[in-house]
Every structure is written in structure tokens, then in C-alpha cells.
Amino acid sequence: MDKTFSQQEAVELKDPLKKQSFKIMMLCWEYPPNIVGGLSRHVYGLSVHLAAIGHQVHVLTAGNGNLPSYEIISGVHVHRVSPFNQYEDDFFAWIGGLNLAIAFKAERLAEDIDFDIIHAHDWLVSSAAIVLKETLALPLLSTIHATEYGRNNGIHNEKQQFIHSQEQQLNAESDQIIVCSDYMKNVLTTIFHTSNEKIAIIPNGIDPLKAEPTAVGIYPELKEKKYIFSLGRMVKEKGFATIIEAAMMAKNENLDCFFVVAGKGPMLETYRHKVCELNLESHLTFIGYVTDEQRNALIAGSELAVIPSLYEPFGIVVLETMIMAKPTIVSNTGGMKGIVKHLHTGLLMTPGDAQSLLNQIKFLLNHPHKAEEIGNRGRQIVTSLYGWKRIAAETSRVMEDTLINFRVNVNEPIEPLIINKKV
Incomplete structure (x- = not known):
């Protein structure tokens, strides 16, 4: 199965079949208001809109001690757990404890809920996802948002090798995989030798x-200042050193x-x-963390936006600036070059090249x-192609296909499709 969105395919999707309502177990290490990067925003947008079209979505994620262990947010059941070794300083040991939890x-949830499918997001929950696939006999759908190989332009040390092996195992054990761009599909087929039929391309939404x-x-x-x-995120691959040089x-x-x-x-x-x-205070400021409200205000007040990433599987921040009708310059790399058409919906720069920027x-x-x-x-393209309703509908179809293929492979009856038994 190879489902691909492109800017040339602006045909509106039909609403998903109402009769097909799934109980979805979604695994993600971060979920709002616990936000580390763009992953949590993606999972939030997807889960809320899957719930809005009739699915029962249960997100299992890490707690931070201050948030309730269970609550319903915008129709999504959010279950927060504490890692078994929550005070561990070593991140990999902490992640191991989170997966166990x-x-x-x-x-425990599966004792009362007949889940239809597991949806895992990235390697950080891969161990739990793979174990649950076996113990609960459920199909595993995984969304791969990025790869360690891509972030570092190769694997260079033991920590990177560990993450790489986790990603490789998740790719191998998943019944179906979603990626956000053609670029990411090429990465998986090249690095992990994942078959084309196993990958569905669905972009991020906004x-x-x-x-x-x-x-x-x-x-x-910023008064009277253009x-x-x-x-x-302040990491090397986001390319902010290029802005300093520019x-x-x-x-x-x-x-x-x-x-x-x-x-x-x-960084x-x-x-x-x-x-x-460099005495650049008159030309550049790094203001640190901003809330969503502050981000929106800063985008709206700007003349233009720049996303200078050296590595970017998709680039949801590009959607955030474009949907507010800001002319946006992005690096000609990764998934961003699939979003922006030069001099039409945005501008492309050479990655890492300050003069180009x-x-x-x-x-x-x-x-x-x-x-x-x-x-x-740019705003027109984002509105028509990257709305969350559209993305959730396509994800729902991938889940349906994944479930049907899984049941065929284990010789279970596929009619009727609804397999939920418990309320």
C-alpha cells in the first residue's frame, strides 16, 4: 500500500465510513501539556480529530507528577504513567522504565477494553509497542517521525547505534508504517530496507x-521594528547557526x-x-521558549519567516508560518521541499548556506x-492539503487497511469489520 499526498492532488477526501469505529491504543512519550518537541503536537492533533470522527482513542504517555493520571481532553482518553525508574538521570534507562510502565x-486497560489497533509514535515507545503487539495479539501501526541516521547524517557512536537499532526493530515489527513525506519514505526504504507496500505517506496536519x-x-x-x-528546537540540525552567520x-x-x-x-x-x-544584539535575538499564543503573535507580527533546518523530515513549523500567510523561506531538504514550491508558495534556500538565506x-x-x-x-495550500480533518480521515483508512490485512494474515474472519465487544 502506498498512499501519497501531493500538492497536485488537491481532491477533497470523503468522510470516513461512519460504521467503522476503532478502539485505538496510541503510544507516545510526550503529550500536551507535556511538550518537548513537535511530536506531542502531532499526536494531540491526530488523536483529537480521530476522536471527532467517532473513534475511541486512548493515549498512553509519560506523566510529570503534576498532571492527573487519567483525564479526557477534547474527547481523547489520556493515561499518564510514571516510569518505574522515574528519577533515573540516564535518559535511556528512563525511557526503558517508561516503556515498562x-x-x-x-x-490493565486491555482487560476492560477490546482494543482494535496499537498506534506507536517513534522509537521512544518501541519496546512497549512490540511487547503489546504480541501479548494482546493486535496489529501494530507505527508513525516514524524522524530517524537517528538522518539527524546525524549517519551512525557515529554507541548511543546513536542503540536508537538506530530500536528504530530498525520497530520498522521490522510494525504491520504498517506511516511517514510524513516522500523524503522519509526514501529514508526508510534505503536505511531499513522497508518495503514500499508497508509505508503510507500522510503529512502532518495543522x-x-x-x-x-x-x-x-x-x-x-519589537515596537516599530520589522x-x-x-x-x-535549539539543536544543531535545525540550522540556527546559519541565521547567526546571515x-x-x-x-x-x-x-x-x-x-x-x-x-x-x-544549544x-x-x-x-x-x-x-559577535556583537549582533542589534540584528538578532534568541528569546527562548514561547507559548502557542506568543508564537502565533510573533508569526503574525513578522515580515517573513525562516526555517533553516539542515535535517527536517517534515517541518510542522513551516505549516504554522504559512497558514498565517507569511512568506516563508525553508531549506531545500527533507520534507520541506515537498511543501514549498519556490517563488510560488515560499522560497527555498541552500541548507547551511547563509548567503543563500x-x-x-x-x-x-x-x-x-x-x-x-x-x-x-502558501496559506491556500496549507489550508487545502494539511487540515487535521483530512489527515485524520486518511489515517483512519490506513488503520482500516492495517486491521484487515492483519486479520487475513492470522486467518480471522474479516466480516463484519467491527470487532469491538466491550463498551
Whole structure:
């Protein structure tokens, strides 16, 4: 099965068949309000919209001690567990304890709920997913959001090898796999030799964003200042070093460019020190963590957006800037080059090339009417192709196919499709 979305296929999907309602066990290590990266936002959007079209969705995730162990959020049953070794400093040991806790909780839930399918997100829950597939005799659908090989341009040490092996095992044990782009499909077929038939391509989704209050209301220092906005996790692969270099070039050329970069992560202080070291405070600021409300306001108040990633399987932040009609410059890499058509719905820059980035910025600033057209076309594309209702409907179809194939392979009857027995 090879299901692919593209910008050339803007045909509206029909609503999923109402009679096919699944009980879904969804595994993810982070879930709002516990947010580490983009993974939690994806799982939240997908689970809420799957619930909205009639599925019963149970998300099993990590707690943080301050959140309830169970609650229903926007129709989704959220079960939070504490890792068996929750105070462990070693991340891999902590993840192992989390998987044990998730598996234990899932088996208790399955005593009262006849789940139809397991949906796992990335290697961080792979151990629990694989065990539960066997103990509960359920089909395993996995969404692979990124790979360790891609993040590091290869496998170079023992930690990377461990993650790589976990990803490899999850690929092998999954009955079906979802990836967010053609780029990611090529990665899996190349690195893990996953068969084309096993991979479905479904992009990330997004809901319309609202910008209240204004950026100036949140950051008064931006008053009467035109700025370029960027957002992402502060790690090397997001490419923010390229923005620092571009800011230095803009300063040397006396260009009126001011960059505002938001996000948290291990390299935040490194980047801040670099800005001070290069005396770039007049051209660039790293403001750290922002809430969704602040993010929306900063996007709305910007002249344009830049996503300079060196590695990006998809790039949901691109959707966030485009849906607000901001002309967006992205690296010509990964899944982002499948979202943006150069000079039509956005602009493409060479990854890691500050001069290329600055050239695209100059074009947009020097051609404001063209920039506005690009921003509006970008919003149209995102609205038509990447709405969560559409993404949830397609995911539901993949779940249906996965379940049918699983039942055929184990020689179970496939009619009727509904196999839920307990309320």
C-alpha cells in the first residue's frame, strides 16, 4: 500500500465510513501539556480529530507528577504513567522504565477494553509497542517521525547505534508504517530496507492559528521594528547557526534586518553567547521558549519567516508560518521541499548556506507585493492539503487497511469489520 499526498492532488477526501469505529491504543512519550518537541503536537492533533470522527482513542504517555493520571481532553482518553525508574538521570534507562510502565498500564486497560489497533509514535515507545503487539495479539501501526541516521547524517557512536537499532526493530515489527513525506519514505526504504507496500505517506496536519494578543503587546522591544521570525528546537540540525552567520553578513552590509528566533533546547545558551561574542544584539535575538499564543503573535507580527533546518523530515513549523500567510523561506531538504514550491508558495534556500538565506530575504524585502502573493498562496495550500480533518480521515483508512490485512494474515474472519465487544 502506498498512499501519497501531493500538492497536485488537491481532491477533497470523503468522510470516513461512519460504521467503522476503532478502539485505538496510541503510544507516545510526550503529550500536551507535556511538550518537548513537535511530536506531542502531532499526536494531540491526530488523536483529537480521530476522536471527532467517532473513534475511541486512548493515549498512553509519560506523566510529570503534576498532571492527573487519567483525564479526557477534547474527547481523547489520556493515561499518564510514571516510569518505574522515574528519577533515573540516564535518559535511556528512563525511557526503558517508561516503556515498562506503559506496557503494564496498557495490559490493565486491555482487560476492560477490546482494543482494535496499537498506534506507536517513534522509537521512544518501541519496546512497549512490540511487547503489546504480541501479548494482546493486535496489529501494530507505527508513525516514524524522524530517524537517528538522518539527524546525524549517519551512525557515529554507541548511543546513536542503540536508537538506530530500536528504530530498525520497530520498522521490522510494525504491520504498517506511516511517514510524513516522500523524503522519509526514501529514508526508510534505503536505511531499513522497508518495503514500499508497508509505508503510507500522510503529512502532518495543522489547525488555523489565531494571533491574540499582538507581538508588541508581548515583546514591547519589537515596537516599530520589522523583524524576521524563526522557530524550532535549539539543536544543531535545525540550522540556527546559519541565521547567526546571515545576521553577521546583514550587519556588515548595513541591511535593516532583525531576526527573532524562538525555541528551547540544549544549544540555546550557546547561540546566545555567540550573538554577544559577535556583537549582533542589534540584528538578532534568541528569546527562548514561547507559548502557542506568543508564537502565533510573533508569526503574525513578522515580515517573513525562516526555517533553516539542515535535517527536517517534515517541518510542522513551516505549516504554522504559512497558514498565517507569511512568506516563508525553508531549506531545500527533507520534507520541506515537498511543501514549498519556490517563488510560488515560499522560497527555498541552500541548507547551511547563509548567503543563500540572505539572498532570499533580500528578494522578499525588495518585492513586497510578490512576498504578499507568495504568503497568500502558501496559506491556500496549507489550508487545502494539511487540515487535521483530512489527515485524520486518511489515517483512519490506513488503520482500516492495517486491521484487515492483519486479520487475513492470522486467518480471522474479516466480516463484519467491527470487532469491538466491550463498551
